[in-house]
Structures are given as structure tokens and as C-alpha cells.
Amino acid sequence: MNGEPIGTLLVHTLSESGQALGPLVAVLAIVFVIFFRDVPRESLWNMIKGMIVAALGLTIFLMGVRIGFIPYAEEMGSRLITERSAPVVIVVGFVIGLTATLAEPAVRILARQVDRFSSGYLRERTIVLTIALGVAVSVAPIMVKKRYGIPLFYIVGPGYLFALFLVAFSHSSFTALAFDAGGVATGPMAVTFVMSLAIGAASGMGRDPATEGLGVVALVAMAPIISMLLLGLVYKPPWRREEHED
């Protein structure tokens, strides 16, 4: 990854985005041709332009992550683990996990939609920060797990049990948001940093780095579920969405 030429990366990333978008557009096109022939040309054209811009943006974003973030994060991960004490690593991991999640594309989308749908009752910033805090907190158990080789089940089991316990006391809206949050938090940005720290910690212990990535994403995904459910206990449900046009 370190020395991969930028040209190769560009072609690779472009074809990836194309592969992801192409079939989706094909199915949508069929749906529109069958059911929505009467959509105004102009708005149809806008949607197509928008999807192309989104795919292009995602490609450039992933390029940036691969050119700049991944090589840097891997190097930093292994140096941090070998040169610094465990508390320093966990603090750094916390701060990195927190800030990296702020730049996560899907997290932004979820937060904006919630803000819009709840007419600002739940602010974009609140949602983003709650998810980011969840990811940040997850770094510590991930590092400890990797350091001491604790089986994933011993962390995930109690974690999800606690989440289900919280669900029992939560307003359904927050249950829905919480599990959505778990799905969006694990994007290219957060996973890049957390993964490289975890692999750094594991290979420092002389274990096989190939399988060490396993389970990291699962833990990154679990933490925001819990943090969103906790946020839900603070907010006073139920609320009404005021009807508004936008």
C-alpha cells in the first residue's frame, strides 16, 4: 500500500466506485422506466447528475484515504505501539477515533436526515458527536483485546446484552437510530485508523496480522449503538415532528 503508484490507485478506486454504482443505477433505471415514466425530464436529469457527482466525490474521498490516510495510519499505529505506553496509545486512539468519525460520509448523511426529519429536535451535531464518542470509546477495549488476545465473544456478548437491556428502556425511535448508527459508523475513515492501531497492537505481540483485522469492525459498529441508546435516555420522548415543507 505504501508505495503503490497514484495512477494505479486512481484506476482501482474509480473502477470500484463504478462497480458499486453501476448495477444500482441499472436497477433504478428499470424501476423508473416501468413505474415513473412521467417524471419531468429536468428532475430526472438532476437525479442522474447528482448520482454521478456523489460517485465521483466518493472516488476522490477514497483516493484521499488511500493515498494519505492509510499509509500514515499504519506507520503511526506500529510506531505508537512500540514507542509509547498503553495509556498514551489509548488516549491517542480515543482522540483519533473521535475526530476521524466526524469526517465519515455516511455518518453525516444519517445525522442530516435525522436533523431534517425531526425538524431540528435532534441536531446534526448531536448525532455526529454521539456516534463519534461511541467509536472513540471503542478503541480502548479493541486495544486491550488485541493486546491480551481476549476472544471477541467475551466483549461482544456482554456488549450486545447491555444494548438489548437499554433497548428495553428506550423509546423506539432511538432504538431505530442506534442500530442505524452502528451501520454508518464503520466507514473508510474511522475503520482505517482504528484498524491500523489494532493491527499494530497485535503484530507487536507477534501474532499473525492477516487475521488480526477480524472483529475490529464489529466492535467499532457496536459502540455507537450503545452511545445512541444512552443519548436516548437523556432526551425526552415522545416528540412530534412539526409538519413543514422544505
Place this chain on the structure above:
Amino acid sequence: MSKRLREAFFEVAGPVLPVALVVVILQLLVVRVPTHLFMRFGIGVVLVIVGLFLFLVGVRMGLIPVGEYVGSHLPERVPAWMLVVVVLILGFVATVAEPDVRVLSDVIDSVSSGWLTSSVLVLVIGAGLGLALAGAVLRQILGTRMALIFGVGYAIVLALFPFVDPEFIAIALDSGATTTGPLTVPLIMAIGLGVARTVAKRNSLEDGFGLVGIASLGPVFVLTIIGLFA
């Protein structure tokens, strides 16, 4: 003018600046990563800012309107089961096309004893997600409680874990998060909100959200089951 420019800059670069700043501080105070990597990081930050900006603009312009169209206008024209089928196909296709899912399937192929090839796995994961997504839309129409879905879903998965190879547990849980990429999330979310507005005719957050979460549960479920026999 300059104030406007500054606001526009922060609007665009705002999400990325904190992590860039943290890295600069780390580089100066905590770990010294070789300069050429640090320079590459600088290039990466610029690309990430530009990319994220374009992505968000494009999503607002394209993917969200498309999703809301499907979610809110399709039910007016076709029976509910047809909507569920369309969503199932969309979820399946989006997952099978997602590059990360192929990477994941190769990993599973190499970990399991090879009785499931990675191309079959891609289809299985896609089917898991498609079915879960269709179930999520059905839930919106029927108004089943969120807590019931996640409670029962994760309770079953947790109960099965002791019988599943630990490596497979990791893979199953990873897969749930991996399968929903940045292009599918806005689409799924917009479909959900569209359905909530028109079919469910309710407007609490419960009715519009949760689709991504339920969709992620699909592959976890399927792979846990497969793990029982791997």
C-alpha cells in the same frame, strides 16, 4: 465577502479539519512518522475534503431524491408487496456490487474449509441483506415495534454464538457493518423516509429510520447460521 468565504470553507472543510489537526499535533509531539508519509497525508486531506463535499452535494441532489421517489411514489402506484420486492432486489444488487463484500467473501473463503466458494458467499450475503431490507420495509407498513426486531434478532444471534467458530463470529459481525456502503446508505435511508411519510402515515423517527440497522442484521444472521456448519 471574506467572511462568506470563510464560512463556506468551514462548511466544506469543517468535518475533516479536526482529524487533520490531531495528526499534525501527533506528528509534532508524539510520533514522528517519516516526512514523505506526512506529505502524502497532506495531499490526502485535500482530496478527502473535496471528495466529501462533492459526495454530500451529489447525495442531496441525486440519491436522496431517487430514494424518496421510490419510497413515497411507488406505493401509490403498485401494491405494497411489489414495493417490498423492488426493495429486496435493490438491496441484493447493491450488496453484490459492493466491492467490500467481495473482499469479505474472499476472507471467509480462506478461513472456512472451502465448501462455500466466495462467489456463492457474495450471493448469500446479498440475499441476506436484501431479505432483511425487504423485511424492514414490511415492518414499516405493519408497524411492528423496533425493539422486538432487534431484541429477537440479536438474541438469536447471541444464543447461537457459543456453537460457532470464534473466527466466524468475527466475520459475521464484521459483515453486517461492511455490507452497507456509503452509496447504499443514503438510498436506503431515503426509501425508508419516503415509505414512512406516505404508507405508514406516521412521523416519529421510529417509522422512518432503522432500515440500515435491520439491513445489517441480515448478513450477520445468515453468516452465523453458515458458521454453525463451517
